[in-house]
Amino acid sequence: MKRRSKYEGLQKRKAIAGYLFILPFIIGFLAFMVKPFFQSLYMSFCDVQVGPGGFTNVFWGLKNFVEAFTVDLTFTRLLTEELTRMAINVPAIIVFSFFAALLLNQEFKGRAFVRGVFFLPVILSSGVILGVEYDNPIMAQMRDVIEMEGATGVSITDTIKEVLNVSGVGNSVFKVVFDIIDRIYDVVLASGIQIIIFLSGLQTISKSMYEAASIEGCTSWESLWKITFPMISPLLLVNLVYTIVDFCMRTDNQVIKKIQDIMLAKLSYGPASAMAWIYFGIVMAIIGLTSLILSKVVYYYD
Amino acid sequence: MTKREAKLNKWQKFWIRNKKSEGYLLKKVAMDYSYRICRLFMMFGLCFLILQPILNKISVSFMDEQDLYNTMVVNIPANFTTANYELAAQFMGYGEALRNTFIISLTIAILQVSMCTLVGYGFARFKFPLKNFWFACVILLIVIPPQILATPLHLHFRFFDIFGIFKAINGEALNLRGSVLPYYLMSAGCMGLKNGLYIYLLRQYFRNQPIELEEAAYVDGCGTLRTFLKIMLPDAKPILVSCFLFSFVWQWTDGFYSKMFLGNTRLLSVQLSRIATQLGAYITTILKNSAGASPGYTSCIISTGTLMVIIPLLVLYLFAQKGFVESLANTGIKG
Numbered sequence: 001m002k003r004r005s006k007y008e009g010l011q012k013r014k015a016i017a018g019y020l021f022i023l024p025f026i027i028g029f030l031a032f033m034v035k036p037f038f039q040s041l042y043m044s045f046c047d048v049q050v051g052p053g054g055f056t057n058v059f060w061g062l063k064n065f066v067e068a069f070t071v072d073l074t075f076t077r078l079l080t081e082e083l084t085r086m087a088i089n090v091p092a093i094i095v096f097s098f099f100a101a102l103l104l105n106q107e108f109k110g111r112a113f114v115r116g117v118f119f120l121p122v123i124l125s126s127g128v129i130l131g132v133e134y135d136n137p138i139m140a141q142m143r144d145v146i147e148m149e150g151a152t153g154v155s156i157t158d159t160i161k162e163v164l165n166v167s168g169v170g171n172s173v174f175k176v177v178f179d180i181i182d183r184i185y186d187v188v189l190a191s192g193i194q195i196i197i198f199l200s201g202l203q204t205i206s207k208s209m210y211e212a213a214s215i216e217g218c219t220s221w222e223s224l225w226k227i228t229f230p231m232i233s234p235l236l237l238v239n240l241v242y243t244i245v246d247f248c249m250r251t252d253n254q255v256i257k258k259i260q261d262i263m264l265a266k267l268s269y270g271p272a273s274a275m276a277w278i279y280f281g282i283v284m285a286i287i288g289l290t291s292l293i294l295s296k297v298v299y300y301y302d
Numbered sequence: 303m304t305k306r307e308a309k310l311n312k313w314q315k316f317w318i319r320n321k322k323s324e325g326y327l328l329k330k331v332a333m334d335y336s337y338r339i340c341r342l343f344m345m346f347g348l349c350f351l352i353l354q355p356i357l358n359k360i361s362v363s364f365m366d367e368q369d370l371y372n373t374m375v376v377n378i379p380a381n382f383t384t385a386n387y388e389l390a391a392q393f394m395g396y397g398e399a400l401r402n403t404f405i406i407s408l409t410i411a412i413l414q415v416s417m418c419t420l421v422g423y424g425f426a427r428f429k430f431p432l433k434n435f436w437f438a439c440v441i442l443l444i445v446i447p448p449q450i451l452a453t454p455l456h457l458h459f460r461f462f463d464i465f466g467i468f469k470a471i472n473g474e475a476l477n478l479r480g481s482v483l484p485y486y487l488m489s490a491g492c493m494g495l496k497n498g499l500y501i502y503l504l505r506q507y508f509r510n511q512p513i514e515l516e517e518a519a520y521v522d523g524c525g526t527l528r529t530f531l532k533i534m535l536p537d538a539k540p541i542l543v544s545c546f547l548f549s550f551v552w553q554w555t556d557g558f559y560s561k562m563f564l565g566n567t568r569l570l571s572v573q574l575s576r577i578a579t580q581l582g583a584y585i586t587t588i589l590k591n592s593a594g595a596s597p598g599y600t601s602c603i604i605s606t607g608t609l610m611v612i613i614p615l616l617v618l619y620l621f622a623q624k625g626f627v628e629s630l631a632n633t634g635i636k637g
Contacts, residue, residue, distance in 0.1 A: 014428050017526040021424025022436060024417045025501070028491015029439055036454035037446070043454060100348075103341060116623045117349045122551070123615050124356070129555050129574075129608055188351055241445065242499075248447045249558075256449050260561075269457065276450040287445065 044273035064274030075275060078254045083282065089187060090243050092180045097191040097239065101198035102228070122192035125250075190246065194239045201235040202228070230299040237294050244287050248279070255279050359605040363387065370598040390606040393580040394573040400614070403554060403570040406482065411549035413489045415542060418497055422504025423530055427516070444498035448558065456562065459484040482567060485559060495552050495559055500545045507541045508534065547622055551615055570611045577607045 019026075044064055046057040068075050104115055180187065205228065213223045247253070255275070263272035320327040358377075362370070366381035374380075390396070425437055488494055492501065511534070519529040535542075560569050581603050 011429070014526075015430035018424050018428025018430040018433070021428065021530075022421045024490060025421040025440070025492045026436065028488065028493045029443070032455065032458075032488050032491055032493040033439075033443065033446075033451070036451040036458060039454035039458075040451055048457075103345070106341075108338070108341070112623075114345050114349060116619075117352055119623075120352055120356075120619070122548070123555070123612060123619060124352075129612065185351060185355075188348065245445055245447065249449065256447075259449060260558075263456065273450075273454075280447065280450045283447075284445070 040273045041277065043270055044277045046270050048269040060270070064271050065278065068271060068275050068278060072271075072275075075255075075258065078258055079279065079282075082253060082255045086244065086247050086286075088179055089183065089190070090240070090247060092183070092187045093191045093194060093243050094236065094239055096187050097194035098198055098232075098236075100191065101195050101202055102224070104195065105199060105202045118195060119192050121189040125189040125192070190243070190250075193246070194243060197235055197239055197242070198232060201232045205231045231301060233298045234300060237291055237298055240290060240294060241287055244283060244290075248283055356609075359609050362602050363606040363609055365602065367596075367599050367602070370602055386602060386606040387610065389581075389584075390577065390603055390610055393577050393584070393603075394570065394607060394610070395568050396610060399568045399570045399573050402567050404614075406567070406569065407550050407553040410485065410489050410494065410553050411546050413486065414492070414494045414497055414549050415500065415546045417490060417492050418500040418545065419504055419535075419538070419542065421492055422501050423508050423534065425501070425505045426508035427513075440498050440501050442498075443493070444496075444502065448495075455484075495549075495556055500549065503545060504538075504541065507538060511537065543622070547618070551618075554615060555611070574607050574611050578604055 043057060045060060045062070046064075047060050049056050049058065100118060104111070104118060209227050209231075210223055213227060214220075218226070248256070250256075256279075259272050259275050259279070262268055262275070316327070361377045361379065363386050364382055364384070365375070365379040366383045366385075369375045369379050369381055372380065421440075425433070425440070485494070489497075492498075515533055516529050519533050524532070555571055557571050557575060560572050578600050581600055
């Protein structure tokens with residue numbers, strides 16, 4: 001009897017130690033996450049008036065939400081634009097980073113260099129650097145001019161597109177593919193971390209599995225789909241969530257830019273929160289739906 | 303046997319082996335080589351795709367304004383000049399901004415990583431009630447974009463107060479916006495930029511470490527904290543370094559939190575986003591040119607500014623490339 005209580009004492013001590021270790025997170029989470037989270041939700045239903053001594057929330061109901069869609073001129077357009085961009089870019093990023101990780105996991109000369117180059121985007125695409133060239137009116141104007149002239153410009157994809165159009169196969173499926181090819185730079189820049197995650201997953205697959213498969217007469221193409229893909233599929237889910245979230249947080253995201261603009265420049269906090277919540281709600285729904293579908297496909301080895 | 307004979311012999315052997323395998327060997331070797339050549343081209347193309355903008359920026363940054371519009375000038379500037387750098391440095395207040403950015407990035411990164419390490423270790427090794435709930439909160443932290451919390455946090459720090467203490471003393475709440483303090487507070491609470499990701503990575507790392515070492519330490523009478531500091535931390539160096547590097551780099555280039563909380567401190571990232579406006583103002587007011595800056599010149603100055611912001615990071619990356627990539631790739635992240 002005495003022994004058992006002592007064991008419980010140790011368990012208890014360890015539990016307390018565990019709580020002490022994660023205490024910073026708990027405090028931070030409660031202070032800077034939970035409170036602002038609900039406050040933001042409440043604000044989105046309110047007219048927020050900032051005075052000299054503080055701010056007051058006047059409950060408005062759904063007015064902010066309705067206005068975001070009906071009164072604001074650009075919000076709906078920006079929202080649909082960003083969501084379609086996400087729908088095209090995210091799968092492209094995942095597929096690209098999967099194959100890039102496969103390539104980078106092989107042995108070849110100069111691998112260290114190639115790896116170094118591939119992870120440069122982690123620096124290059126972070127924070128303001130990505131957005132700075134889109135940020136000012138002069139550059140935007142110039143981009144419009146280029147886009148207008150682009151119809152007559154020479155590019156390989158345009159030429160191929162024309163050839164396909166002439167031969168009568170240039171339909172909407174090809175359009176998506178060409179869109180991705182045109183955006184390949186965006187895709188490569190956004191897939192640094194995803195490649196690292198896939199790579200680390202590839203390294204946990206034991207070599208003996210491939211050996212066994214090749215002895216049984218499995219080609220490397222087959223073992224890619226029968227061994228590598230299932231083993232790495234849990235990371236597919238991780239990467240998907242990460243990519244979508246990363247996409248939402250990027251500085252060149254027009255919706256986010258719009259929200260910040262409304263909040264910091266016009267000081268209208270209520271509508272800004274409402275828009276943020278609309279965007280967040282849609283993104284969460286997408287994440288939830290895709291991970292629900294993917295989790296049916298994902299294979300857990302252990 | 304001379305060298306040539308040996309070579310010949312090798313070829314002969316190859317053909318004999320090929321014949322024995324009924325052409326399979328030749329086919330396989332040919333496939334192998336063609337695959338390698340394809341891979342080479344792909345690798346080259348992708349590396350070029352990534353490196354080209356940087357190289358382009360470097361070449362443009364040394365060009366004079368007339369070179370930008372001269373179609374004869376490609377990549378190599380005709381009138382070599384460093385005036386762009388001087389201008390960009392002037393606009394950004396480079397010296398001061400660099401110092402500020404360096405100090406803030408370094409301290410924030412250290413603070414964030416040490417806090418996240420504690421939390422990650424706590425999640426990896428201890429069993430306590432509600433553990434899964436708290437870990438779900440970590441996942442939530444990764445998933446929720448900080449922009450959504452921007453509004454209340456903004457107001458929270460604009461009228462900062464702890465249970466009304468400051469209001470009782472000063473008569474009004476503190477305005478912490480524009481000071482550095484809120485961001486340090488948030489970092490200490492693991493709520494900084496992408497801290498959920500660091501917690502996740504570090505937990506993953508500690509979970510994969512063998513538990514025997516710690517058990518031995520406990521048996522020998524070492525306390526929990528001391529075991530963590532003396533036994534677990536020294537082994538965790540690679541992953542700590544890579545988390546630190548990520549934190550440092552992302553903090554360096556971060557625009558969101560910097561704009562949000564550190565508005566009054568001159569930081570490279572914030573200064574960079576203003577550079578084009580400043581160039582326009584400079585040209586219209588000081589040079590008395592009412593047309594403003596030309597698009598080409600603006601983009602040239604922006605490129606120069608961007609380069610000046612990322613050069614310290616590139617140097618860091620050059621030396622610590624292993625820390626960025628290899629150690630993270632070796633953590634064995636699982637879904």
